[in-house]
Amino acid sequence: MFDALSDRLERIAGRLRSRGRLTEADLDQALAEIRTALLEADVELGVVRGFTDAVRARCSGTALSKSLTPGQQVIKVVHEELVRILGGETLKLTYASRPPTVVLLAGLQGSGKTTTAAKLAQWWRQQGRHPLLVGADLQRPAAVDQLRVLGAQAGVTVFSEPTDPVALAQAGVEEARRLGRDVCIIDTAGRLAIDAELMEEVRRISEVTQPHYTLLVIDAMTGQDAVATANAFHQTLELDGVILTKLDGDARGGAALSVKEVVGRPIVFASTGERLADFDLFHPDRMADRILGMGDVLSLIEQAERTMDHEAVAKSAAAMMEGRFTLEDFLGQLQQVRKLGSLGGIMKLMPGMSKEMRQAADQIDDGEVSRVEAIVRSMTPAERENPTLIDGSRRVRIARGSGSSTQDVNQLLKQFREMQKMMKGVMAGGGIPGMAAGPGKLGGLRSARKQMAALEAMGGTDGVDPALAELFGGAGGGPQPLGVGAGPPRPVTAGGSKGSRPGKKKKKGGRVTPPKGR
Amino acid sequence: MTALYLALAVIVVVVLAAVVMVVWRRRRAATGPAEAPTPGPIGRPPSTVADTPTRAPTPAATARPGAPTARSFRDGLDKTRGLFSPLRALRSRGTVEAATWEQLEEALLRADVGVATTDALLADLRRKVKSKEVAGGGDLLDALRADLVDLLAIEQRWDGATDGELAGSAPEAPGSDDETVEPVGRDLRFDTEPGMVNVWLFVGVNGVGKTTTIGKLARQQSAAGRSVLLAAGDTFRAAAGEQLARWAERSGTELVRGADGGDPSAVVFDAVQRAAARGNDLVLADTAGRLHTKVNLVEELKKIRRVAERPPGRVTEVLLVIDATTGQNGLVQAREFTEAVEVTGLVLTKLDGTAKGGVVVAVQRQLGLPVKLVGLGEGPDDLVPFDPEQFVDALLA
Numbered sequence: 035m036f037d038a039l040s041d042r043l044e045r046i047a048g049r050l051r052s053r054g055r056l057t058e059a060d061l062d063q064a065l066a067e068i069r070t071a072l073l074e075a076d077v078e079l080g081v082v083r084g085f086t087d088a089v090r091a092r093c094s095g096t097a098l099s100k101s102l103t104p105g106q107q108v109i110k111v112v113h114e115e116l117v118r119i120l121g122g123e124t125l126k127l128t129y130a131s132r133p134p135t136v137v138l139l140a141g142l143q144g145s146g147k148t149t150t151a152a153k154l155a156q157w158w159r160q161q162g163r164h165p166l167l168v169g170a171d172l173q174r175p176a177a178v179d180q181l182r183v184l185g186a187q188a189g190v191t192v193f194s195e196p197t198d199p200v201a202l203a204q205a206g207v208e209e210a211r212r213l214g215r216d217v218c219i220i221d222t223a224g225r226l227a228i229d230a231e232l233m234e235e236v237r238r239i240s241e242v243t244q245p246h247y248t249l250l251v252i253d254a255m256t257g258q259d260a261v262a263t264a265n266a267f268h269q270t271l272e273l274d275g276v277i278l279t280k281l282d283g284d285a286r287g288g289a290a291l292s293v294k295e296v297v298g299r300p301i302v303f304a305s306t307g308e309r310l311a312d313f314d315l316f317h318p319d320r321m322a323d324r325i326l327g328m329g330d331v332l333s334l335i336e337q338a339e340r341t342m343d344h345e346a347v348a349k350s351a352a353a354m355m356e357g358r359f360t361l362e363d364f365l366g367q368l369q370q371v372r373k374l375g376s377l378g379g380i381m382k383l384m385p386g387m388s389k390e391m392r393q394a395a396d397q398i399d400d401g402e403v404s405r406v407e408a409i410v411r412s413m414t415p416a417e418r419e420n421p422t423l424i425d426g427s428r429r430v431r432i433a434r435g436s437g438s439s440t441q442d443v444n445q446l447l448k449q450f451r452e453m454q455k456m457m458k459g460v461m462a463g464g465g466i467p468g469m470a471a472g473p474g475k476l477g478g479l480r481s482a483r484k485q486m487a488a489l490e491a492m493g494g495t496d497g498v499d500p501a502l503a504e505l506f507g508g509a510g511g512g513p514q515p516l517g518v519g520a521g522p523p524r525p526v527t528a529g530g531s532k533g534s535r536p537g538k539k540k541k542k543g544g545r546v547t548p549p550k551g552r
Numbered sequence: 553m554t555a556l557y558l559a560l561a562v563i564v565v566v567v568l569a570a571v572v573m574v575v576w577r578r579r580r581a582a583t584g585p586a587e588a589p590t591p592g593p594i595g596r597p598p599s600t601v602a603d604t605p606t607r608a609p610t611p612a613a614t615a616r617p618g619a620p621t622a623r624s625f626r627d628g629l630d631k632t633r634g635l636f637s638p639l640r641a642l643r644s645r646g647t648v649e650a651a652t653w654e655q656l657e658e659a660l661l662r663a664d665v666g667v668a669t670t671d672a673l674l675a676d677l678r679r680k681v682k683s684k685e686v687a688g689g690g691d692l693l694d695a696l697r698a699d700l701v702d703l704l705a706i707e708q709r710w711d712g713a714t715d716g717e718l719a720g721s722a723p724e725a726p727g728s729d730d731e732t733v734e735p736v737g738r739d740l741r742f743d744t745e746p747g748m749v750n751v752w753l754f755v756g757v758n759g760v761g762k763t764t765t766i767g768k769l770a771r772q773q774s775a776a777g778r779s780v781l782l783a784a785g786d787t788f789r790a791a792a793g794e795q796l797a798r799w800a801e802r803s804g805t806e807l808v809r810g811a812d813g814g815d816p817s818a819v820v821f822d823a824v825q826r827a828a829a830r831g832n833d834l835v836l837a838d839t840a841g842r843l844h845t846k847v848n849l850v851e852e853l854k855k856i857r858r859v860a861e862r863p864p865g866r867v868t869e870v871l872l873v874i875d876a877t878t879g880q881n882g883l884v885q886a887r888e889f890t891e892a893v894e895v896t897g898l899v900l901t902k903l904d905g906t907a908k909g910g911v912v913v914a915v916q917r918q919l920g921l922p923v924k925l926v927g928l929g930e931g932p933d934d935l936v937p938f939d940p941e942q943f944v945d946a947l948l949a
Contacts, residue, residue, distance in 0.1 A: 073667050076879030079658060143902060143930070144759030144875060173930065175798035176791040183790035226905040253759065257664040257879025259907035280758060283843040285881035308758070308788075 061093055064108045075325045077288030078261040081295045089115055113322050119291060121318035125275045125300045127247075134166065134210040134218040136243050138203075139277075140236055140267055141251035143224030146279035148177060150251050150305055151221040152184035153313035157303075158217050159190060165217040168206030169194035170239065173223035181221055188310055199223065199235060204242040220245070227266030237270050247274045249302065252293060254278050255285035264293040275302040278316065282307045286325050346370065359457050361418035361450060365410045368403070408436040409446050421447055639693060639948055646688045648681055656696060663910030663947045666880050669917050673699055697944055704916055704923070704940035740924055741868040741896065742778070742834070749827040751820070751835045751860045754899075755853060755889055756873035758841030761901035761927055763792065765873055766836045767799025768927070768935035773834055774805055781832040783823035784809040785816040785856060786840040796838055802932055806832075816840065816852065817859040824865035835865070844888035857893045871924065873899045876909035886915045900938070901927035908947045 065086045072082045092111050129135045137154065139147045148171065155165045167185050169192055171177035178194045185192035193209045195202055203220050210218035222239060225232035240248060248271045250264060267273060276297070278290050281304050290301055301316040347370065350363050410418065412435035417423050424432070424447065433440045639659050653674060660670040677695055680686040686695045742750055752769075754762040766782060773780050782800050784807060786792035793809045800807035808826055810819035816839060823835050839856060842849040861867050872895040874882050889895050900909050900923050912923050923938040 070667050073661060074880055076664075076881070079661050142877060142905070144761060146759060174795070176794035179791035179794045180789070187790075226902075228906055253875075253877070255757070255875075255879060255881040256877050257882075257907065257911065258662045259664070259877045259905070262906045263877070280843070282845065283757065283881065284845050284884060285879065289879070 058094070061090060061108075064093075065090060068108075068112055071326065072288060072291075075286035075288035076255075076257045076260070076292075077325070078258050078292035078296070081261070081292045084295065085115065085119075085291075109326070113326065116291065116322035116325060117318050119295055120301065120321050122294075122300070125247075125302050129216065130246050133214070133216040134207065135216060135247070136207055136210075136218045136220065136245040138220045138222070138240060138243060138245035138248045138271070139251055140222055140248065140271060141224060142226065142253070142263060143174075145224065145251045145253045146305060147171075147224065147251045148181050148221050149184065149308065149310075150277055150279060150303075150313075151181065151219050152188050152190070153305060153310050154219050154303075155185065155190040155217075156188035156310045157313055158219075159188065163217050164215050165190050165219055166206070166210040166213060166215040167192040168203060168210070168218060168220045170199045170203045170206065170220050171223040172196065172199055172202070177221075177223070184310065200238045200242055203239045207243050218243075227263045233266065233270050240271050248272065249275050249277050250293070250297075250299075251277045251279060252289060254281045254287040254289065255283060256289040260289035260292045261296045264297045268297045268299070273297060273299050275299050277301070277303045277305065278321075279305040281305060282312065287321060288325055290321055291325060354457065357458055359454055361410055361413065361421060362415065364450065364453075365407065365418065368407055368410070405436070405438060405442070406446060409433075409438055409443055412436040421450070648687075648689060648692055652689055652692065653678075656692070659948060660910065663908035664879050664882075665910035665947075666883065666914045669914040672917070693948070697948060700913065700944040700947070701940045703913060704938075704943065739897075739922075743866060743868055744833075745866075747828070747864055748833075748866050749824050749835055749864050750833060750868045751824060751837055751865045752869040752871060753820075753837045753839065753857060753860060753867055753893070754871050754873055755839050755893060755895070756841060757843050757885055760841065760873045760875040760878075761899075762786075762841065762873045763795050763799065763838050764930060765871075765899050765901060765925070765927055765935065766796065766838050767803060768932050769925070770799065770803035770805045770836055771932050772935065773836075774803060778834050779830075779832040780805045780834045780836060781823055781827045781830070782807040783820050783835055783837040785819050785838045787812060787814045787816045787819060788840040792838070792840065806830075817856045820856055820860045820865075821862070824860060824862070828864040835860075844885055844892070850888070850892045854892055869897065869924075870895050871897055871899050872921070873901055874909075874912065874915075875907075876900055876903045876905065877907040878909075878911055880911060880914075882911035883914050883918065886919055886921055890919060890921065895921060897922050897924035899923070899925040899927060903946075904928045904934070909943075910947055913947075 068089065069082055069086055072085065073079070077085070089108070089111055092115070093108060139151055139154075141147050148169075151167055155167050158165045167181060167190050169178040169181040171181075178192070181194070182192045191213075193206050195205060197205070199222065203222075206220060207218050220239070220243060222236055223232070225236060227233065250267050250273050252260060252264065256263070264273075264276070276290075276293055276299060278287065278301055281287065294301055301318075301321075304314055304316040304321075306312045306314065346366055350367055353359065353363055409432060412432045413424070417428065417432075424443075429440045429443050433443050436443075639655065656677070657670055657674060660673065661667070665673075673696065676699060677686065677692060680695055681692070686692055740752070754766055756762050763786065770780050770782060780803070782796060782805055784793045784796045786796070787810055793812065797807055797809070808819060808823040810816070810822070820835075820837050823837065827833070827835050837856070837860060839853060840849075842853065844850060857867060857870065859865075870893050872886060872889050874885065878885070886895065886898070898912060898915065898921055900912055903909050903926050915921050916923070923943075926936050926938050926943075928934045928936060
């Protein structure tokens, strides 16, 4: 539905290809497509304008690179700009000299503050801290109950009392001090940015608790309103950072860009699910990919890692590497992959998909997948290992057993043979039909594996995974993925500071110290 | 090779390879942080196939609270009135210039109407300007307003008759054969067949306001003379049952709950059974917020609807609750949820904020789904029928 920026630019690529330089007209066309893509991704209109102006300035008159098509080059610039805006200055979390470090959460109703508060508590606990949760949402029925239940899951105490939110927040901080906790997380009620009374209330909460970090919690599916809301909260509270929630959905998340650009504070955390564990540092490069509709493959992989059976996967991978892939393997993988969600949805997340592939992805019927699974299940293990065994009578049996026709069974076997051939080709280092050939794309699995081994020998990478980056080349030598997950306690850093492009001075993550007088 | 097999092959290869690499790398990593203990249920419990046994509902609330005070759309949008409107300047402009179109486009895009729908609306207006149907700036604005209102206003009335067929253009209030029931809401379908229980199912993604909407609606429906029962179909979210219980108290309605983490279909089933036994004619069923991208949760929702449809239950409304601050993902949500459980209408919540909720225009245009109710605040009275004219006025303000 929402064309990826890459598709859009492909459309005008023909005209761009044969020139030595990007003309203004070409650029206009490209920027029009970029504008549409960003608007469809919910980036705020004013931010889109500023962004396209910046890209225009960077692209004007640039000579075309030899290895990239003009379209790819423009995407590269766009991607870099996005990462620059989304990343940039970072929030280095420092702790108050006199504990507790107070963290105040604010935001609209339903943005996910309460769940986020518990996730933060768990995150800090995993870092070795001792947080206290303060349930200062007295507006929403059972909000404190909710926090108590989540707090119990996180193993963190929750403090609340039925007074008014301001007094409660203050008492909460006192309690944290009394208990000797080093972090105090205050959950507040959702409130509209234009509700003067409630904004005054949260201002007073901030005044009495003197938070070291005030974080705005914002829903990734927020539309154009994100800026107005963020601005209003920023004016009232002076935000230190933003937490983006519900990133496990398919909203493109342009609100992230809008908020970052307009408020100027870093996006610190990304919340990617309803479980407390679905919480991580924010990765600007992944967000850039997502906004451009280029897929968030790394998140997909993390999700895969969470849901799939590692042993089964490792075994199948080993078999595949050696060129073996049977119906048995296929069945196993099918079940694993289905845990990830709708097939069409997953396909859309794959980078480098051509237009035809995307259209095909739209047409995939998950019901069909069930039918395929049913047919394979109706086979005996021997038949799955060696499909040549399947003669006429077996075919009939399989068809009956799966509620399909013998033609369906034939079709499956034929398609599977094609699949096997294709996979053999991929393993040997070829590309995948329908996927854009980019530097180091999937073809090169073997070389990637060699790289891993080499890295292993060298003593490990720290955060950057060149093999993965190689694997998912992205647009024109694209983004470096961050190390996934939080490591041992260390400061929050932005992504992409490694592997800087020649001639471009990348600003390393700066330090934002807590406001003076705390 | 068909798309399906190609897709499967690609996904299998890619994900397999990547997962393996990630696992390898993790295994190599130095000692990471200690795994947090997993106290209590963290993940989603698998949806059980068998229905769980009946649970006792919470005790009935005491006195029935007073009738809800009438709230109009206009009142609810009080907070946003008086903000500067660039479009007003258009009125005084005589000719239609490029800047005019830009301003119109900007107004629509900022309202989250979306690129496709905005382009379509403007294309129609350009045509009208070309054919001289529309002259100056003021006319243009009126024309846009009229187009939007036409797009949003649909005549949909449900006959109170047993087959629940969509009546013709002659408006007939729902349940009009029953003198004591007054029409409530904008065309919320309510069948009056004896022995049958209406089920209105509330679905949507996380945090949109399903539970709060049910609380408000329960009050209104009760005041209108219907016998309402609430079903706490959100068995996943911490304290979701408690939240709905508070609303049950406020609205003077009974509530059927199940065990936390239990099967939501069972709760809805129990509620319908209880309603039939006790003579409730309307069950408002809450469900857990879920992203349409999660296959197993969508399957769970489908099952809830199937179970609710078992006689004596009849699902007469499947209301998708959408947050007015939602951007273009609202359209995706509408599409996906409709495909899964046949949504009959939208509830647009949090319209009292600065967000305009324009995505519903796109939803109506592309999917034909109307907005039936609008939420204008967190209080029990803050729920009104959708009024296309007032909505468009606010959108273009």
